[in-house]
Amino acid sequence: MNPDGVTVTAHALHVPDPIGGSVATAARDLFASVAPEPACGPDQAHTVLGRKGLLFKEDATRLALCAVHRAFGLPPGKLTEPLPGAEHTAVVVSSNVGNARTVRDIVTGMRAGSAHDVSPLNGPNASSNVIASTLAIRYGFTGPNLMVCSGATSGLDAIRLGVLLLRGERARRVVVVGVEPDDEVAGGLAALRPAAPGTTVPVPLRAAAACVVLEPGGAGPRLGNVRRHTRPDDIADDLRACVTSPAGDVTQALTPPAALRLTAPGAPGAGGGIDLTPHLGEVYGALGVVQLAVAAAWLGSGQPSGPGGALITCGDGEDGYASVRLDPADVPAPAGGG
Amino acid sequence: MHVAITGADLLTCHGGTDTTFAALAKGVDGSQDLRFYDTGRINVTRGYHVDDTADAEPEPPLRAGRWLARCVLGAVRQAGVNPAVERVSVIVGTGLRELRAMERWAVDGVPVRRRNLHFTTAVREVLPEVTEVITVSNACSASGHALALAQDLLAAGEADAVVAAGCDAMSESMLTMIGRVADAPTPALRPFQEGRAGVLLGEGAVAVVLRRAADAGSGALATVLATGLSCDAHHETAPDVGGIVAAMRDAHRRAEVTPHDIGLVLAHGTGTALNDPTEAAALDTVFAGAAPGPLVTGIKGAIGHTSGSAALMSLLVAAWAMRSGSVPATAGLAEPIEAAAGLRLVIGEPAPCAARVAQVNAFGFGGVNAVSVIRVER
Numbered sequence: 001m002n003p004d005g006v007t008v009t010a011h012a013l014h015v016p017d018p019i020g021g022s023v024a025t026a027a028r029d030l031f032a033s034v035a036p037e038p039a040c041g042p043d044q045a046h047t048v049l050g051r052k053g054l055l056f057k058e059d060a061t062r063l064a065l066c067a068v069h070r071a072f073g074l075p076p077g078k079l080t081e082p083l084p085g086a087e088h089t090a091v092v093v094s095s096n097v098g099n100a101r102t103v104r105d106i107v108t109g110m111r112a113g114s115a116h117d118v119s120p121l122n123g124p125n126a127s128s129n130v131i132a133s134t135l136a137i138r139y140g141f142t143g144p145n146l147m148v149c150s151g152a153t154s155g156l157d158a159i160r161l162g163v164l165l166l167r168g169e170r171a172r173r174v175v176v177v178g179v180e181p182d183d184e185v186a187g188g189l190a191a192l193r194p195a196a197p198g199t200t201v202p203v204p205l206r207a208a209a210a211c212v213v214l215e216p217g218g219a220g221p222r223l224g225n226v227r228r229h230t231r232p233d234d235i236a237d238d239l240r241a242c243v244t245s246p247a248g249d250v251t252q253a254l255t256p257p258a259a260l261r262l263t264a265p266g267a268p269g270a271g272g273g274i275d276l277t278p279h280l281g282e283v284y285g286a287l288g289v290v291q292l293a294v295a296a297a298w299l300g301s302g303q304p305s306g307p308g309g310a311l312i313t314c315g316d317g318e319d320g321y322a323s324v325r326l327d328p329a330d331v332p333a334p335a336g337g338g
Numbered sequence: 339m340h341v342a343i344t345g346a347d348l349l350t351c352h353g354g355t356d357t358t359f360a361a362l363a364k365g366v367d368g369s370q371d372l373r374f375y376d377t378g379r380i381n382v383t384r385g386y387h388v389d390d391t392a393d394a395e396p397e398p399p400l401r402a403g404r405w406l407a408r409c410v411l412g413a414v415r416q417a418g419v420n421p422a423v424e425r426v427s428v429i430v431g432t433g434l435r436e437l438r439a440m441e442r443w444a445v446d447g448v449p450v451r452r453r454n455l456h457f458t459t460a461v462r463e464v465l466p467e468v469t470e471v472i473t474v475s476n477a478c479s480a481s482g483h484a485l486a487l488a489q490d491l492l493a494a495g496e497a498d499a500v501v502a503a504g505c506d507a508m509s510e511s512m513l514t515m516i517g518r519v520a521d522a523p524t525p526a527l528r529p530f531q532e533g534r535a536g537v538l539l540g541e542g543a544v545a546v547v548l549r550r551a552a553d554a555g556s557g558a559l560a561t562v563l564a565t566g567l568s569c570d571a572h573h574e575t576a577p578d579v580g581g582i583v584a585a586m587r588d589a590h591r592r593a594e595v596t597p598h599d600i601g602l603v604l605a606h607g608t609g610t611a612l613n614d615p616t617e618a619a620a621l622d623t624v625f626a627g628a629a630p631g632p633l634v635t636g637i638k639g640a641i642g643h644t645s646g647s648a649a650l651m652s653l654l655v656a657a658w659a660m661r662s663g664s665v666p667a668t669a670g671l672a673e674p675i676e677a678a679a680g681l682r683l684v685i686g687e688p689a690p691c692a693a694r695v696a697q698v699n700a701f702g703f704g705g706v707n708a709v710s711v712i713r714v715e716r
Contacts, residue, residue, distance in 0.1 A: 001493060082571075096455065103437050104444040106511040115381040115517035123515045124574035124703065128475040130436060134702025138570040143583065145569035145706045146483060149475040151456045159474045161487060161715055168490035170567060185444055192443075192452040225496075228470040274374070282432070318453040322470075 004217035006163050008326065009173075011296040012070035013207040014048075014063055016041040016112075019281035032299035039066070042181070042207065050077035053138065056121040059181035061100030061131045063209035065176055065237075068135055071211040080138020090171035092144035093132040095179045096285035097186035097194050099125050099204075104185050110261035111174060127223035131179065132195060143171040151269070152264070154178075155288020156324055159212070160226035165217050178289025179209040181282070187210035188286050196265035203265065206281025210293040219300045221294075221309065224325035247248035259324065260298055262291045267321055288314035288322065295326045304328065339493040342554035342561045343712075345417025345547035347409040350641040351540060352387040359658055362666040363688060367526065369538055371644060373397070381517030381604045383527065385508060386540035386642030396594040399448070402436055411464045413501060417547035421467040425561030426477055428435045428471045429487050430457045430505065431480030431700070432643030435473065437509040443482035445649050457505070461627045469497065475646075478606075479700035480504060481544060482649030482708025486594035488548050488564035498549070504647030505543035513539065527643065528670035529636040530609030530614045530678045540642020544650040560657035563695075563711045564592030576612050577701055582620040585707035587593075589697065595710035597628035600711070601693020602665060604652035606701050607636025610644055610672070611612025615677035617699065633691055635659075636685040639670030648709055649700035651688055656696035665691045 013035045020028050039045050042059035048066045057065075063176030071220055072083065083089070102125040109118045124130045129147035136145050144165055146156040155178040162174040180186060182205045190205040214223065264287065276291065277283070295310035309328055315321030343639060348354070351368035352361040369384045374397050379385045388405060390398055397536050398404070410456055412427065419426055442448035453459045456473040461588030476483045487502035514539060517523070526537040550560055566588030570581030590596065606617055625631045637655050638644075643653055659665045667684045698710040 068538040077673065082604050086571075097451075100440055100444070103440055103509070103511045106514050107441050107445050110379055110517075111376065112511070115514045116378040118514055118518050120515075120518055125507075126511045126515045127433065127477050128437070128704070129477050129704050129706065130574065134576060134704065136569045136705070137574065140571050142569050142571045142584065143703065144483070144486075144567035145476075146487075147473065149456055150471075150473040151453060151458055153458075154456075154473075157470075161474075162470070164487060164490045164496075165492060167494050170486075172489070186443075187631065189440065189443070189452055189455065192450060218575045285402040319456075 002167050002169050002216050004222045006166055006172060006214050006216055006268055007218035007220040008212050008223055009211035009215045009218040009220040010071045011293040012067050012211045013293050014039045014067040014070060014208055015280055017208050018279050020279035026274050026277055027276045030160065030274055031294065032292055035301065048057055048076060052078045058099060058102055059183060059207060060095050060179045060236055061134050061209060064093060064131050064135060064179040065138060065175045068175060069210040071213055076188065077141045086140035087142050088172040088176045089141040091135050091141050092146045092148060092158045092162045092174060092176045094148045094154040094285045095131055095180055096129050096149050096154055096275055097136035097180060097189050099128050100189055101183045101185040101308055111248060119303050125231045128330040131205065140261060141175065143182035143219055149321035152284065153314060153319050153322045154285035156226050156314050159288060159292060159324060162214050166214060174214040175208065175211060176214060177203040177211045180205060180207065180286045182207040182283045190282055192243045201276050205284060208280055208283040208286045208290055210286060210290040212289060212292050212296060219329060221296055222327045226322055226324045229321045256308040258311035259304055259306050260295060260310040262295060263312060264314045264321065266317050267315065292326060340386060340551040341489050341548045342551045342558035343546045343560045343562065344448045344549050344554050344558055345413040346559055347412030348542065348544040348651055348654060349405050349451055349601055350411055351388055352540040352641065353396040353489050353542055362637060362655060363464050365667050365669045366640060367669055368640055369526065377512060380513050381584045382513045383522055383523040385386055385538050388541045399441055399456050400436055400506040402505045403454065403457055404658050406430060406457055406503060407461050407464045409545040410461055413545040413547045414465060419547055420498045421465050426460050426468045427491055427497040428501040428503065429434055429484040430471065430473045430485035430503045432473060432475055432505055432591055433477045433480055433645045434506050434509045434512055435475055437511065438507050439462045441510050467638045468676060476706050477704055478645050479649055479702035479706050479708040480646035482565060482700040482710060483567065485562065485650060485710055486567050486708060489562060489565060492548060492550050498667065500548045501545055501558050501710040502548060503545040504532050504650045506645040506647055507541050508539045526670055527609045527639050528685060529639055530674045531671050532675050534609045537643050540644035542644050542647050543688045544647045546650060561713045563595065563713055564589055565708055565710040575703055577616040578705055580618045582701060582707050583623050583707050585709040586620065586624045589709040589711050595695060595711055597625045599695050600632050600697045602656060602660060602696040603634045604656045604696060604698045605634050606699040607638055609638065614675060618678040618681055630680055633665050633689055634681045635665050636668045639668060639686050643700030649698060653698045654708055654713060657712060657714055658699055659691060660696055661716065662689045663691055
């Protein structure tokens with residue numbers, strides 16, 4: 001087991017078209033403060049990535065590539081060799097409906113003629129892990145490669161598994177990506193749920209991608225343990241308990257209150273928190289990673305004035321909720337490690 | 339840290355655990371004509387369906403989740419785990435999730451809720467008090483990845499027991515892509531067979547309950563020493579010897595075994611043009627110098643390629659074979675390809691086996707590899 005605390009050493013947001021536009025809200029103000037430049041849509045991904053290698057790549061894969069490319073600060077174009085450290089780098093991607101349109105198109109194409117009328121280049125996209133494997137191929141990441149399709153908590157589930165890969169010494173660096181597209185099939189599927197409490201219709205799905213890079217003992221903000229809430233009302237109980245040592249000891253007494261609270265639609269016990277959804281749109285499996293990237297950017301932006309970090313919660317009333325803390329790099333490590 | 343399997347259950351085209359093992363022992367090919375699809379258009383005619391013909395609906399909804407729930411509950415009951423008093427995590431490995439429900443919603447207008455497209459709801463309906471359910475969609479090695487993560491969760495002290503599971507029902511889109519690359523429909527899945535025609539899909543679910551070996555007491559089905567993981571980072575669909583070898587060596591290193599210690603290999607053995615020679619080359623590389631080398635068998639000729647379930651199904655067969663002292667023959671295999679000449683493949687009849695340590699291979703689309711090493715006490 002690697003006992004070192006896990007840190008966020010790089011991050012990027014790639015959200016092409018937030019639903020809230022320029023309407024001033026707390027969510028919009030926060031998001032604009034950390035991502036002031038508009039991001040390109042999937043059809044313009046070549047402006048970030050270069051033109052090679054994008055044929056038959058789905059929107060979600062393109063957006064995920066853009067987020068990773070930006071997190072590593074890479075110029076447009078394909079790498080001629082793997083990124084430094086790629087052989088010890090794992091990939092964990094969260095997306096629930098990334099390949100939904102392709103799945104539909106394969107079936108409708110076949111039914112209109114035969115299997116031989118479907119392009120074989122669609123083949124990789126029939127498997128939901130295509131996003132994670134494409135990132136590995138593009139950047140040479142030969143560490144463990146995971147695709148998490150776990151519903152509304154999927155983003156923080158991916159973070160949780162990324163931390164686990166580091167603790168278990170399966171990788172020295174983990175690239176975690178949350179991404180969803182907003183094509184008509186993905187959007188239709190994402191809407192097949194009740195509206196959040198206090199609202200009448202679900203917020204529509206919007207394309208979004210975010211990347212955070214996790215490393216043990218790095219110089220960035222310190223990531224706590226992801227906590228799953230087994231009861232709706234235990235989120236509040238956990239607000240101060242989200243930083244624990246790898247051994248599982250709660251060190252809440254040493255943890256200053258969170259200065260930034262990011263929450264999810266309908267999350268109980270989240271009064272005063274900022275829900276990014278009214279500004280971004282529903283981003284479903286991307287949300288937890290988007291929130292973490294926003295929190296990391298906010299911590300690095302000079303905006304925070306106190307010692308407290310960020311506490312984020314994602315999920316929904318059907319899949320449950322998960323939370324994690326991200327604290328500034330300069331918080332002293334609590335006794336007992338972590 | 340080793341973990342013990344204290345409960346297990348599976349469901350295949352042959353039925354539950356006992357009937358599946360009996361069919362494997364006899365080498366029964368469980369394939370049948372495909373249901374539900376226009377096989378003329380799709381260019382695939384055979385597969386290994388789980389038999390739910392007794393259900394009132396011609397094609398019941400959310401089949402993968404139903405099978406998963408049954409197996410998770412069965413394994414948890416066998417293990418005597420109580421999620422109300424212990425921290426129990428569930429990691430579900432799947433290749434095709436409930437993509438079939440997604441297809442039927444998008445193309446046929448069959449209603450679905452989004453919560454049913456992953457497996458939290460299916461598991462919570464039978465075990466509402468589990469701490470968490472995480473769906474890992476890692477293609478044909480998904481349950482091997484779930485097993486690795488389960489062991490890591492226990493090693494990290496983040497759970498008292500973990501259910502590692504797999505489940506998959508066929509999807510029309512994946513069948514289409516298989517039919518797309520076949521000249522004619524594949525008549526049979528024949529791992530490592532000269533002139534083999536390709537893969538056929540299987541269906542089913544599998545679940546194992548894991549505890550830290552020190553907490554498990556006696557009577558465990560098997561001990562999981564370790565699972566090695568790697569990604570080829572090479573090609574979206576074609577396997578790569580280097581990536582597979584890396585996963586095998588990672589597994590051996592973590593398990594603290596050498597190739598000499600391993601007496602049995604459950605091969606991935608999909609019967610495709612690319613997998614079988616690539617897997618054989620990787621085994622040749624890793625077991626070079628460990629003569630005579632382990633016995634090698636595969637189960638997909640009998641139960642089909644069960645995709646996300648395949649790794650854990652192979653693992654349970656490996657444990658059963660070592661405990662019974664008899665390794666089932668590779669159904670569908672009569673004359674091995676030349677590339678497999680160096681493997682001690684079990685052909686025709688079951689082989690006696692004194693092995694106590696086995697290796698289980700699983701490789702998936704995208705070059706995602708999971709190789710497990712298990713041990714049984716006899």
